[in-house]
Amino acid sequence: MLEQGIDVLIVSEPANLYYLTGYDAWSFYTPQYALVSQDWDRPLCVVRGQDVNGARLTSYLTDDFILGYSDHYIQNPAAHCMEFVARLLTERGKGSARVGYEGDSFFFSGRSLSQLQYHLPNATLVDADALVNWVRSVKSEAEIGYMRQAARLTELTMTKAIDRIKPGVRLADVAAEVYATSVAGLEEYAGEYAAIAPLIPAGVGTSCPHVMWRDEVYQQGDCSTLEISGVKARYHAPQSRTVFLGKPNPKAYDTVQIVLEGIEAVLNTAREGVYAHEVHAAWDAVISKHGIVKDSRCGYSIGIGYPPDWGERTISFRPIDNTLLTENVTMHFMPGVWFDDWGVAITESIRITKTGVECLCNTPRALFIID
Amino acid sequence: MLEQGIDVLIVSEPANLYYLTGYDAWSFYTPQYALVSQDWDRPLCVVRGQDVNGARLTSYLTDDFILGYSDHYIQNPAAHCMEFVARLLTERGKGSARVGYEGDSFFFSGRSLSQLQYHLPNATLVDADALVNWVRSVKSEAEIGYMRQAARLTELTMTKAIDRIKPGVRLADVAAEVYATSVAGLEEYAGEYAAIAPLIPAGVGTSCPHVMWRDEVYQQGDCSTLEISGVKARYHAPQSRTVFLGKPNPKAYDTVQIVLEGIEAVLNTAREGVYAHEVHAAWDAVISKHGIVKDSRCGYSIGIGYPPDWGERTISFRPIDNTLLTENVTMHFMPGVWFDDWGVAITESIRITKTGVECLCNTPRALFIID
Numbered sequence: 038m039l040e041q042g043i044d045v046l047i048v049s050e051p052a053n054l055y056y057l058t059g060y061d062a063w064s065f066y067t068p069q070y071a072l073v074s075q076d077w078d079r080p081l082c083v084v085r086g087q088d089v090n091g092a093r094l095t096s097y098l099t100d101d102f103i104l105g106y107s108d109h110y111i112q113n114p115a116a117h118c119m120e121f122v123a124r125l126l127t128e129r130g131k132g133s134a135r136v137g138y139e140g141d142s143f144f145f146s147g148r149s150l151s152q153l154q155y156h157l158p159n160a161t162l163v164d165a166d167a168l169v170n171w172v173r174s175v176k177s178e179a180e181i182g183y184m185r186q187a188a189r190l191t192e193l194t195m196t197k198a199i200d201r202i203k204p205g206v207r208l209a210d211v212a213a214e215v216y217a218t219s220v221a222g223l224e225e226y227a228g229e230y231a232a233i234a235p236l237i238p239a240g241v242g243t244s245c246p247h248v249m250w251r252d253e254v255y256q257q258g259d260c261s262t263l264e265i266s267g268v269k270a271r272y273h274a275p276q277s278r279t280v281f282l283g284k285p286n287p288k289a290y291d292t293v294q295i296v297l298e299g300i301e302a303v304l305n306t307a308r309e310g311v312y313a314h315e316v317h318a319a320w321d322a323v324i325s326k327h328g329i330v331k332d333s334r335c336g337y338s339i340g341i342g343y344p345p346d347w348g349e350r351t352i353s354f355r356p357i358d359n360t361l362l363t364e365n366v367t368m369h370f371m372p373g374v375w376f377d378d379w380g381v382a383i384t385e386s387i388r389i390t391k392t393g394v395e396c397l398c399n400t401p402r403a404l405f406i407i408d
Numbered sequence: 409m410l411e412q413g414i415d416v417l418i419v420s421e422p423a424n425l426y427y428l429t430g431y432d433a434w435s436f437y438t439p440q441y442a443l444v445s446q447d448w449d450r451p452l453c454v455v456r457g458q459d460v461n462g463a464r465l466t467s468y469l470t471d472d473f474i475l476g477y478s479d480h481y482i483q484n485p486a487a488h489c490m491e492f493v494a495r496l497l498t499e500r501g502k503g504s505a506r507v508g509y510e511g512d513s514f515f516f517s518g519r520s521l522s523q524l525q526y527h528l529p530n531a532t533l534v535d536a537d538a539l540v541n542w543v544r545s546v547k548s549e550a551e552i553g554y555m556r557q558a559a560r561l562t563e564l565t566m567t568k569a570i571d572r573i574k575p576g577v578r579l580a581d582v583a584a585e586v587y588a589t590s591v592a593g594l595e596e597y598a599g600e601y602a603a604i605a606p607l608i609p610a611g612v613g614t615s616c617p618h619v620m621w622r623d624e625v626y627q628q629g630d631c632s633t634l635e636i637s638g639v640k641a642r643y644h645a646p647q648s649r650t651v652f653l654g655k656p657n658p659k660a661y662d663t664v665q666i667v668l669e670g671i672e673a674v675l676n677t678a679r680e681g682v683y684a685h686e687v688h689a690a691w692d693a694v695i696s697k698h699g700i701v702k703d704s705r706c707g708y709s710i711g712i713g714y715p716p717d718w719g720e721r722t723i724s725f726r727p728i729d730n731t732l733l734t735e736n737v738t739m740h741f742m743p744g745v746w747f748d749d750w751g752v753a754i755t756e757s758i759r760i761t762k763t764g765v766e767c768l769c770n771t772p773r774a775l776f777i778i779d
Contacts, residue, residue, distance in 0.1 A: 062618035063605055066514075066717035087704050087746055090616035108704040112721045113728070114537070117512075140519035141488075143437075143716075147521030148511035148535060164519060166485070209591055209598030216587030220580055227580030227623050230605035234434055245461035247433035251641075252598050270622075333458050333479040344715035345514075346437035350483045357484070375458055 038075070043163055044134035045126060046073045047153075049144040051343040053169040054082070055271055060096040064088040065144060065343060067111055068118035074131065078102075083122060085111065119149050123156030132157060137165030143345065167350050174338050174351045176365045180272060181388060184340070184367060188274035188386065188397035190228045190267025194219040195278055195400050198237070198265065202280055202407055204257040208250035211237055211263075219267050229268040232342030233275075236264040243279075243380040246373055258283050262373075262382040266347060273339055273347040274397045275369050277382035280405040289379065292329065293404045296381050299323035299372055300402065303335075303354075304385070307370075308393045313358035320354070320372055329374060334358075336370040339386060362389045367397075409446070414534055415505035416497060417444045418524075420515040422714035424540040425453070426642055431467040435459040436515060436714060438482055439489035445502065454493060456482065490520050494527030503528060508536030514716060538721050545709050545722045547736045551643060552759060555711070555738060559645035559757065559768035561599045561638025565590040566649055566771050569608070569636065573651055573778055575628040579621035582608055582634075590638050600639040603713030604646075607635040614650075614751040617744055629654050633744075633753040637718060644710055644718040645768045646740050648753035651776040660750065663700065664775045667752050670694035670743055671773065674706075674725075675756075678741075679764045684729035691725070691743055700745060705729075707741040710757060733760045738768075 038046055048054055048071040055061050057071050057080050064084060071080040079102050082092050086105035093103060104125065110118040126132060136157060139145050154162060176184070197218045201211045215235040222228035234249065239261040242248045246264070255261065259282045266275035279293065299320045306319035320335050336354035339347055352360045352368065366389040373382035383402065388395040396402075409417055419425055419442040426432050428442050428451050435455060442451040450473050453463050457476035464474060475496065481489040497503060507528060510516050525533060547555070568589045572582045586606040593599035605620065610632040613619045617635070626632065630653045637646035650664065670691045677690035691706050707725035710718055723731045723739065737760040744753035754773060759766040767773075 061620065062616070063607060063620060063716075064618040066604075066719070085704075087744075088616055088618055090746065090748070091619045094612065094616070094619055108726070109728070111705065112512075112708075112719075112724065115728075138518060140522070141483075141517045143514045143517065145518050146512045146514065147509060147516050147518055148537065150518030150521055151511070151535075164522075166519065207592075207598050209593060209600075212601075213588045213592040216591055217584045220587055221578075221584040222580060227578050227621070229580075229620065229622070230583075233437075234601035236434060241465065245433070245459055245465070247435040247459055248462045248465055249432065249434060249600065250598070251600070333456075334482065337483075345434075348437070348483075353483065355479070357480070357486075373458075375461065377461070 038137065038168070041137065041163060041165055041168070042135055043137035043165055044074060045131045046137040046165060046168065047122065047139070048073060048169055049139050050142045051144065052341040055341055056169060056173055058082050058096040058098055060092050061271060062088060062091040062095060064091060070122060072126070083125070117148060117152040119152035120156050123153060126157065133159040135161045135163055137163045137168065140164035140166040142166065170349050170351050173340055173349055174366055175363060176340060176367055180340060181365060183270045183272035184274050184397055186226060186269035187267040187272050190219050190222055190269065191265065191274045191276050192398050192400050194265055194267060195263065195276060198263055199278065199280055199405055202255055202261060202282065204255055204282055206255050208237055208239055208253050208255065212250050215265050219265065226269060229271065231266045231268050232273065232344050232347040233266070238262060241378050244375050244378050245380070246375060246382065255282055260285065260289065260379045262380060264382060264384070271341045273342045274386040275339065275347055275384070276386060276398050276400060277371070277373065277384040278400065278405060279381045279383055280407060282407050284406065293381055295324060295327045295329060296372060296374060296383055297402070300383060303370060304394050307362065307387065307389060309362055309364045309389055309391045311362050313352050313354055313360040313362060314356050317354040317356055331372070331374050335372040336368045339367055339369045364389060364391050409508065409539070412508065412534060412536055412539070413506055414508035414536055415445060416502045417508040417536060417539065418493065419444060419540055420510050421513045422515065423712040426712055427540060427544055429453050429467040429469055431463050432642060433459060433462040433466060435462060441493060443497070454496070488519060488523040490523035491527050494524060497528065504530040506532045506534055508534045508539065511535035511537040513537065541720050541722050544711055544720055545737055546734060547711060547738055551711060552736060554641045554643035555645050555768055557597060557640035558638040558643050561590050561593055561640065562636060562645045562647050563769050563771050565636055565638060566634065566647060569634055570649065570651055570776055573626055573632060573653065575626055575653055577626050579608055579610055579624050579626065583621050586636050590636065597640060600642065602637045602639050603644065603715050603718040604637070609633060612749050615749050616746055616751070617753065626653055631656070631660065631750045633751060635753060635755070642712045644713045645757040646710065646718060646755070647757060647769050647771060648742070648744065648755040649771065649776060650752045650754055651778060653778050655777065664752055666695060666698045666700060667743060667745060667754055668773070671754060674741060675765050678733065678758065678760060680733060680735045680760055680762045682733050684723050684725055684731040684733060685727050688725040688727055702743070702745050706743040707739045710738055710740045735760060735762050
């Protein structure tokens with residue numbers, strides 16, 4: 038904030054609210070903000086009136102830092118919650134301040150911006166998108182601990198989900214297994230809801246990463262991919278595996294071997310002191326050599342996650358990313374490749390160390406074939 | 409669009425994309441739009457390159473109406489997808505048109521607005537928030553059919569979840585049951601992921617509607633609420649019930665009776681030709697008489713849902729809502745009441761009919777007491 042000359046930051050992303058205050062609830066479908074200023078001891082947490090008790094229960098804030106607004110501001114074209122925020126900032130002497138906002142957050146809409154401009158005419162508004170996200174990109178030991186706990190749930194869930202796949206079984210049954218196992222968790226601790234629903238396409242559905250199940254059943258000969266994550270204290274450790282129902286055709290088999298070779302190249306390249314684009318280059322060198330083209334990034338920063346995404350919107354493994362990796366950066370290395378009628382996804386959540394990479398999950402890194 | 413003088417509408421809400429094109433995938437964490445103009449036969453669907461196959465598989469659009477953009481536009485501070493949209497609109501002769509956008513959508517950020525202004529300097533931009541949402545508010549017979557199918561899943565899930573509650577059981581285990589049952593579905597059809605995770609607080613957690621489970625277990629004497637929804641073809645039928653572990657204290661018991669009386673008043677009031685605020689008034693008259701105050705709305709329009717919300721952001725049961733209810737408006741009548749250290753939620757998904765109300769779910773409307 039000092040570097041960007043920001044006096045007050047309006048934080049709207051649920052993951053950033055949680056990071057800064059501990060507030061954690063499924064209330065992010067209505068406006069909620071942490072207002073941060075170096076002039077204040079703690080962030081001010083602004084939530085819907087009915088969610089004040091939730092902020093009391095989950096955040097470290099005392100009552101005078103939790104402010105509930107009237108339901109009048111809920112989905113009302115005639116009154117936007119930014120009016121409440123602007124009045125609050127003005128009352129606290131910030132009406133002419135330099136006010137930062139998270140410009141590309143899902144939780145700071147176009148109207149939030151125009152209403153903020155309208156109600157704070159003397160302020161200087163600064164798009165400080167992802168500022169807190171970048172702070173989050175390097176994890177503490179405590180955070181790494183949660184991610185390792187999440188990874189235990191990922192491993193267990195992946196194993197049980199793959200065990201359920203066979204011809205004639207509904208995709209929905211495998212989705213149900215993913216939910217049940219990842220949420221019930223272990224004897225030592227339970228799991229939580231993931232920021233992304235289980236992505237478990239089969240057949241032609243594997244030709245893109247994000248199509249959801251309906252009533253389909255697995256068919257003999259199908260390729261199937263599973264992208265899932267365990268969650269602990271909102272920290273994620275996502276992972277994908279690819280499963281064939283029956284022997285894959287030679288071309289598919291060869292493609293998977295190339296992907297596995299590319300993965301090894303990345304795991305041997307990434308470490309503190311390497312640039313994000315160098316990691317991508319290590320991957321791309323392998324697949325290009327074999328004539329495979331992937332024009333999307335092959336990884337993104339992870340940690341705390343809330344719907345609609347478990348990515349942090351900061352570091353990506355791609356040619357244009359000049360971030361220098363440091364210890365305890367955590368990434369979902371996601372070298373999914375999607376073709377016209379099928380695809381392959383074998384991925385790892387990794388922690389960057391001084392000398393290399395820690396794979397958070399210990400699921401066997403291989404093609405799974407169900408006979 | 410004609411009424412608002414809009415030539416082209418940029419649709420960003422996943423539920424609206426689905427409604428207009430059939431496109432359905434968990435890809436809404438990156439930019440995606442339906443561009444609608446009366447000059448074009450069909451909407452143009454703009455998605456990330458890797459999601460083009462998903463749009464082919466799930467929408468009714470032919471390939472020439474599906475446009476994939478480069479990964480360069482993903483989470484890149486130097487290049488926003490609105491540049492792509494602006495160029496596309498300019499190429500198709502809409503660079504000086506009246507262009508509508510969904511101003512308060514989660515999927516149209518502040519930066520989306522400022523980038524659209526920057527890249528379409530000759531266009532007239534119009535905030536047309538919730539325009540498609542309002543079209544969605546009255547359901548077709550087919551949509552009602554899906555909601556009834558979703559309601560079957562809600563009933564089954566609620567019954568099985570309540571059966572699992574007893575002292576010493578983890579909240580997470582009940583959450584796992586909710587997921588497993590609602591997703592696995594029935595023999596005739598499977599369920600889907602809900603737009604909101606199971607809301608199943610217990611004890612002091614019931615003092616607000618949105619706090620999530622962690623590792624807690626149910627305790628003898630706890631009050632507990634469950635708000636869940638079955639889903640079919642993305643249509644929801646949410647419902648809440650309240651459960652006591654052991655006999656509630658007399659004050660709590662009396663409060664629940666008042667809530668049930670308020671619910672009956674609403675179900676006897678709502679029908680085609682009644683205003684949304686009259687429904688609220690019927691509820692408020694009962695609780696006010698008994699000295700209970702609820703200053704939040706007691707219902708909202710439902711149908712298609714994507715995270716973070718299964719509400720449609722249109723009609724609310726509240727004093728300021730002057731919407732005249734018509735047949736096949738569908739609402740989640742949600743008279744939750746939250747006190748300092750506990751709360752009660754008994755709710756119904758309802759369809760407005762010419763003569764009254766159809767409750768979509770047949771779960772007994774009562775307080776559940778587990779001995």
